[in-house]
Amino acid sequence: MSEMRFDTYYAYDDLTRHLHALAAKRPDLVSVESIGASYENRNIWCATVTNSATGPADEKPAFWIDGNIHATEVSASTACLYFLHKLITRYGIDEQITRCLDTRAFYIVPRLNPDGPELIFADNPRAVRSSVRPYPFDEEPIEGLRPTDIDGNGRVLSMRIPDPLGVWKEHADDPRVMVRRDADEVGGRYFRLLPEGLIENYDGVTLTVQHSKEGLDLNRNYPIEWRTEGEQHGAGPFPTSEPEVRAAVEFITSHPNITGGVAFHTFSGVLLRPYGTHADDTLPAEDLWTFQAIGAKGKAITGYPDISVFHDFKYHPKEVITGVFDDWLYDHLGVYAWTVEIWSPQRQAGITEYKYIDWFREHPDADELTLMKWNDEKLGGKGWVAWQPFDHPQLGPLEIGGWDNRHCFRNPPPEFLEKEVALFPEWLLWQALISPRLTLHSFEATPLSEGVWRLRLVVDNEGWLPTYVTKKALERKACRGVIAELELPEGAALQTGKTRTDLGQLEGRAYQSAAGFGWVADTTSHRAKAEWVVTGVAGQTLRVKARHDRAGVVRAEVVLA
Ligand SMILES: [Zn+2]
Known part of the structure; x- marks a missing residue:
C-alpha cells in the first residue's frame, strides 16, 4: 500500500491499514491492539509504542494520547498518526525519541470515536457531534x-x-x-x-x-461531575455509558503506569488544562505550578497559549462543561492531562x-x-x-x-495539515520524559557473620516529577509507594525485614525553587533504602524487585559471598 501522508485525511479503513502497516514496519517498537468496539462495532485501535528490548510497556512510565472523539475533528487523528510515524522513523536517530522509547511508553489511540468521522468522508457529508448512536431519542426529526x-x-x-x-x-x-x-x-x-x-x-x-438525532457528546460522558440531559445536553444516560468512552476509561484505569495524557481536538489553537469547572485556586498549589510549567513548555514549543478552561475557555461565562477527559484524568487519577485544540484560523x-x-x-x-x-x-x-x-x-x-x-475552520486545509501537526511531537516527548522513573542505585550483600548477610537495596527516582505525580493523586490515594520484594532461594531465610515492603513515595525535582541559596538543601528525598538480614549459603543468588505503579520496575540480584 502507499505510504501514509499528512496532507490528506483518512477514513477508518485507510487509517486502520496505515496503522497496522506502521506496526509491521517496526514490531520491536509498536504493537497495535483493539481496546474495544464502537457502537457500530468498529475496532478502537491503540498503538503501544516502546522499545521492547528495554522492557515491556507496562513496566515503564507511559503517556496516553487520543484523538477525534468529536466526529468532525479529523486532524486530531492526523496529529496522533504523525507523532506515531515520527517515533518509529526517528528512533535511533533522534536522541530524545530514542531515550524516550528506551525508558518510557506511549499508548496512542488515533481515533477514539471511529463511527462519527465516517459521515464526514461520505459522498454527501454530514456532521454529527460525536457518536452515531441516536440519543436521547431514536427517531428522525420531523420538522x-x-x-x-x-x-x-x-x-x-x-x-x-x-x-x-x-x-x-x-x-x-x-x-x-x-x-x-x-x-x-x-x-x-x-x-x-x-x-x-x-x-x-x-x-x-x-x-x-x-x-x-445523534445527540451524544462523548466528551461529556467521562465519570467526572457527570450531569443529566436536563443539566447538560448529550452526556449520555450515565457516566461511561458509551462504548468508546468505556474503552478509554477501562484501558486507562487498568494501566496505572500512565503518568499523563493529551486528547487532541479542534479548533482554536490552544492548550487547555483542568479544571473546566473550578477556579485555579482550588488546585493544590504544587499541581497548579506544575500545570503552568508544562503549559509554558507547550506554549514555547507549539506557539499555542496554555489556558485554564474555567478561566479562559467557556462557551458562556455562566456555564461550565463537565464529564470531560482531562478533568477526569487529573481529578480522579491525579495525572497531568490536557486537551489540545488544533488549528487557529484567526x-x-x-x-x-x-x-x-x-x-x-x-x-x-x-x-x-x-x-x-x-x-x-x-x-x-x-x-x-x-x-x-x-x-x-x-x-x-x-x-x-x-x-x-x-x-x-474546523480542520487545517490539507496543504497546512502536516505543518500544524508537526508542532506537537516535541511537547509530547517532553511530557513523557518528565515522568517519574525508578532506577537502581545499588543492591549489596554484606557478610555479618558466618552464613549471615545484610542486604541493602537503594533505588532512586530519576524523573522530574515525584513518583506520585500530583498532590491530587495523594489526596485520592491513586497510587501507593515503591514496593520492594525480596526473593529467597531454597536454603536462604529472612531474619529481619519483610519480603514485601512499601518504601513510600520518592520526590522529584519539580518543586525545586529557582534560588540556589537561602533555604536550599538538596536532600535525598528522591531515594529510598530497604534492608534485610538473611541467612544463607555462600554462592547463592538473591533477587530483588522494586516497582512503583507510575515509575516503573527495577530488578537486581546479588551473590552471597
Ligand atoms: Zn472537540
Whole structure:
C-alpha cells in the first residue's frame, strides 16, 4: 500500500491499514491492539509504542494520547498518526525519541470515536457531534432545516436569503464579507444566513434548524461531575455509558503506569488544562505550578497559549462543561492531562490578540476582512465560495456559498495539515520524559557473620516529577509507594525485614525553587533504602524487585559471598 501522508485525511479503513502497516514496519517498537468496539462495532485501535528490548510497556512510565472523539475533528487523528510515524522513523536517530522509547511508553489511540468521522468522508457529508448512536431519542426529526448539500457540489455551505429584517449586510469595503447591520439601521439590503439544506414540514413562515438525532457528546460522558440531559445536553444516560468512552476509561484505569495524557481536538489553537469547572485556586498549589510549567513548555514549543478552561475557555461565562477527559484524568487519577485544540484560523490570518471562544460572540468587523484577506492570499481563495443563485424548492430564489467551514475552520486545509501537526511531537516527548522513573542505585550483600548477610537495596527516582505525580493523586490515594520484594532461594531465610515492603513515595525535582541559596538543601528525598538480614549459603543468588505503579520496575540480584 502507499505510504501514509499528512496532507490528506483518512477514513477508518485507510487509517486502520496505515496503522497496522506502521506496526509491521517496526514490531520491536509498536504493537497495535483493539481496546474495544464502537457502537457500530468498529475496532478502537491503540498503538503501544516502546522499545521492547528495554522492557515491556507496562513496566515503564507511559503517556496516553487520543484523538477525534468529536466526529468532525479529523486532524486530531492526523496529529496522533504523525507523532506515531515520527517515533518509529526517528528512533535511533533522534536522541530524545530514542531515550524516550528506551525508558518510557506511549499508548496512542488515533481515533477514539471511529463511527462519527465516517459521515464526514461520505459522498454527501454530514456532521454529527460525536457518536452515531441516536440519543436521547431514536427517531428522525420531523420538522426544521436539515443541513445537507442541495446544489450537489459536495459541500454544505450557507444559504443567503434577502430579508428586510435580516441580521447581515455586505461590508462596504468587501461585499463578500458579511457583517451585522447597526442596531438602529434600516433601509439597506439585508440578508438572513442559514446552513445549506432542505426544510421538513415547512409552514411557509417559521424557520428552525434540526438538531441531529445523534445527540451524544462523548466528551461529556467521562465519570467526572457527570450531569443529566436536563443539566447538560448529550452526556449520555450515565457516566461511561458509551462504548468508546468505556474503552478509554477501562484501558486507562487498568494501566496505572500512565503518568499523563493529551486528547487532541479542534479548533482554536490552544492548550487547555483542568479544571473546566473550578477556579485555579482550588488546585493544590504544587499541581497548579506544575500545570503552568508544562503549559509554558507547550506554549514555547507549539506557539499555542496554555489556558485554564474555567478561566479562559467557556462557551458562556455562566456555564461550565463537565464529564470531560482531562478533568477526569487529573481529578480522579491525579495525572497531568490536557486537551489540545488544533488549528487557529484567526491566528493564521494574523489576528493574534483574540479570546478563543469569546471571539465568536463578539469581534470587530475588521477581523472578518482580515480573514477574507487570508483566504485570498494564503488559501488561494478556496476557503470562501462565491454566492451562487439557487432556486430553493421551499424558500424560492436565494444564494448558496460563503465560508467553507469544513475546509478552512474546523480542520487545517490539507496543504497546512502536516505543518500544524508537526508542532506537537516535541511537547509530547517532553511530557513523557518528565515522568517519574525508578532506577537502581545499588543492591549489596554484606557478610555479618558466618552464613549471615545484610542486604541493602537503594533505588532512586530519576524523573522530574515525584513518583506520585500530583498532590491530587495523594489526596485520592491513586497510587501507593515503591514496593520492594525480596526473593529467597531454597536454603536462604529472612531474619529481619519483610519480603514485601512499601518504601513510600520518592520526590522529584519539580518543586525545586529557582534560588540556589537561602533555604536550599538538596536532600535525598528522591531515594529510598530497604534492608534485610538473611541467612544463607555462600554462592547463592538473591533477587530483588522494586516497582512503583507510575515509575516503573527495577530488578537486581546479588551473590552471597
Ligand atoms: Zn472537540
